[in-house]
Amino acid sequence: MPEAITEHYNYWLVIFLLMAGLFVTITSGNLVKKIVGLNVFQTAVFLFYISLAKLEGGTAPILTGEPERFSNPLPHVLILTAIVVGVATTALGLALVVRIRETYGSIEEAGLQEADRQDELRAAAEQGR
Amino acid sequence: MAFLDHVAILQVAVPLLAAPLCVMLPGRHLPWALTLAVSWFTLVCSIVLLAEVSAGGSIAYHLGNWPPPIGIEYRVDAINALVLLVVSGISAVALPYARRSVEHEIEPDRHGLFYTAYLLCLTGLLGVTITGDAFNIFVFLEISSLSTYVLVAAGARLDRRALSAAYTYLVLGTVGATFFVLGVGLLYMVTGTLNIADLAERLPPLAESRVVQAAFAFVVAGMGLKLAMFPLHTWLPNAYAYAPSLVTVFLAATATKVSVYVLLRFVYTVFGHEFAFIEPVLAWLVLPLAVIAMLAGSVVAIHQDNLKRMFAWSSIAQIGYMMLGLALASASGLTATVLHLFNHALMKGALFMALGGVMLRIGAVSLASVRGLASEMPWTFAALVIGGLSLIGVPGTVGFVSKWYLILAAIEKGWWLLALLIVAASLLAVIYVWKLVEAAYLQPAPQDRERVRDMPPDMLIPLWVLALANIWFGIDAGLTTSVAGTVVNAFLGGGS
Numbered sequence: 292m293p294e295a296i297t298e299h300y301n302y303w304l305v306i307f308l309l310m311a312g313l314f315v316t317i318t319s320g321n322l323v324k325k326i327v328g329l330n331v332f333q334t335a336v337f338l339f340y341i342s343l344a345k346l347e348g349g350t351a352p353i354l355t356g357e358p359e360r361f362s363n364p365l366p367h368v369l370i371l372t373a374i375v376v377g378v379a380t381t382a383l384g385l386a387l388v389v390r391i392r393e394t395y396g397s398i399e400e401a402g403l404q405e406a407d408r409q410d411e412l413r414a415a416a417e418q419g420r
Numbered sequence: 421m422a423f424l425d426h427v428a429i430l431q432v433a434v435p436l437l438a439a440p441l442c443v444m445l446p447g448r449h450l451p452w453a454l455t456l457a458v459s460w461f462t463l464v465c466s467i468v469l470l471a472e473v474s475a476g477g478s479i480a481y482h483l484g485n486w487p488p489p490i491g492i493e494y495r496v497d498a499i500n501a502l503v504l505l506v507v508s509g510i511s512a513v514a515l516p517y518a519r520r521s522v523e524h525e526i527e528p529d530r531h532g533l534f535y536t537a538y539l540l541c542l543t544g545l546l547g548v549t550i551t552g553d554a555f556n557i558f559v560f561l562e563i564s565s566l567s568t569y570v571l572v573a574a575g576a577r578l579d580r581r582a583l584s585a586a587y588t589y590l591v592l593g594t595v596g597a598t599f600f601v602l603g604v605g606l607l608y609m610v611t612g613t614l615n616i617a618d619l620a621e622r623l624p625p626l627a628e629s630r631v632v633q634a635a636f637a638f639v640v641a642g643m644g645l646k647l648a649m650f651p652l653h654t655w656l657p658n659a660y661a662y663a664p665s666l667v668t669v670f671l672a673a674t675a676t677k678v679s680v681y682v683l684l685r686f687v688y689t690v691f692g693h694e695f696a697f698i699e700p701v702l703a704w705l706v707l708p709l710a711v712i713a714m715l716a717g718s719v720v721a722i723h724q725d726n727l728k729r730m731f732a733w734s735s736i737a738q739i740g741y742m743m744l745g746l747a748l749a750s751a752s753g754l755t756a757t758v759l760h761l762f763n764h765a766l767m768k769g770a771l772f773m774a775l776g777g778v779m780l781r782i783g784a785v786s787l788a789s790v791r792g793l794a795s796e797m798p799w800t801f802a803a804l805v806i807g808g809l810s811l812i813g814v815p816g817t818v819g820f821v822s823k824w825y826l827i828l829a830a831i832e833k834g835w836w837l838l839a840l841l842i843v844a845a846s847l848l849a850v851i852y853v854w855k856l857v858e859a860a861y862l863q864p865a866p867q868d869r870e871r872v873r874d875m876p877p878d879m880l881i882p883l884w885v886l887a888l889a890n891i892w893f894g895i896d897a898g899l900t901t902s903v904a905g906t907v908v909n910a911f912l913g914g915g916s
Contacts, residue, residue, distance in 0.1 A: 309602075316591060329594055336602050343609045366608070369555050373601065375755065376562045380594050383566055387573060387587045394580045403584050410581060414786070 306334035428481035434635035442794030451535040462508035470501040486743040495552030498906040517882040585658035596645030603638030647679035660732035665776025673769040688911035707747035713740030718848035753829035763818035770886035777875035792865030803887040808853035
């Protein structure tokens, strides 16, 4: 069993980061920390793609004619795209947090839910008139 | 002809290129006109594509002329041609309606940006549907999702809760998409390909592999989040309720349908439903969840006061119907799913358009605010009633056709209880539609409310196009059922 861990330690790292990121995203009550959790979660997937492309002793895939071992370049390219997506998501998420801070005056989930509930009650009261 | 050869790519490239153009257009009318033109163009493209593949063939388009395993391939067959038609058709009908609605709900200096986000969303949804490359699905999915979050948040001018709804959607949507891409990564790991047709060929011998099974789990969970499969639906009600009217019309009619399509594609084309480990997942996980969604979504909808949220919950129930057909994995069940994908877009498009009209005139869409409104806005509410009847599944409307096939599928399996539950869920729909009808038609208008006029004709005509489509395709279901038949043959027949 130890070999299963030492030989594939990168995958164990990925699993740990995935779980840690998801845990923070779900449990944290702070909207910025949720975005950070989301970031860790996404980064774990980047790491996963990069690890599956890596060959032991593999080099960059440049054809030199000599028999060589190459790392698979495709996952790297895919992850470049995924990183861009991740950056865009983070930027948009943080922009939303700024707007939420401006309108609600809070970036805690609890405060937000309370404010939403108050809005609901106020709307109901207005219609009840 | 050059145009016909490149229809598949133009479908996606034109809205994508129009988006940055739209940012630069000044004023309010030019961005709208450009979006309208692009939407109609995509509709023409999808009609051309559907006409070519409805007989059962498929179109393959190689991007940049690179052959598939290396390059990205766009592949159109009956199912995605139908979904393309839904997406571009709803967009083409909704845009004439959009002008006034958006002028009323969006800050005047932000129209260019709003329509840019809309165009990107359209690009993403069309791209997800048309592409034949698993990673490409993820990229387009994120293009559409990111612009959707922006569009939902644009509702903040009327109700600040749009912001928290958009944030929740962003977090859950990103988790869903990341699960999906993880699943795709696992598939790439064992097969070395991202092309959907290649995957379908290489996966059957690997059915016992734990990696493939994990990939399936990630794809189902990820797409389940995106399509709001119960219990992963929590982002949906508020996102639909507080988004601007146009956005709700477009999203409710198209976004979840596209995710349902991706799930169909993965379950039936990429993996193949006869994989030993997929059948129990469908029967013991997806099916019970679908039934719960059907019933719980309808029950919660009954208790909603905000009408947009009421129909958002009803959407969760309707997605339950689609998942039920998918899980039954029989010809009638799949026919029901494919039909409902199309039909539900028509109903929800009409319903949310009518509510958008109420929003324009009254500024609120609660049960209390529509009291007595039917006599002042007769055309709007007549269309609303047609949409409601279709939602219930009254014969003569599209809702009846898809529910008919669904009940047929349940009876074929001998599951009478399931057939009864489907009918029960429809009866629950009667209750919430009736609550709306009662408020609008039977209750007197409040004294302090000013009398209002019906919607202007440029909003009424698109609404009635959809309302009449509900009846047209309910009576003459020939076109939709023949396409659904082709789809089902491809899914259950020769394909592995």
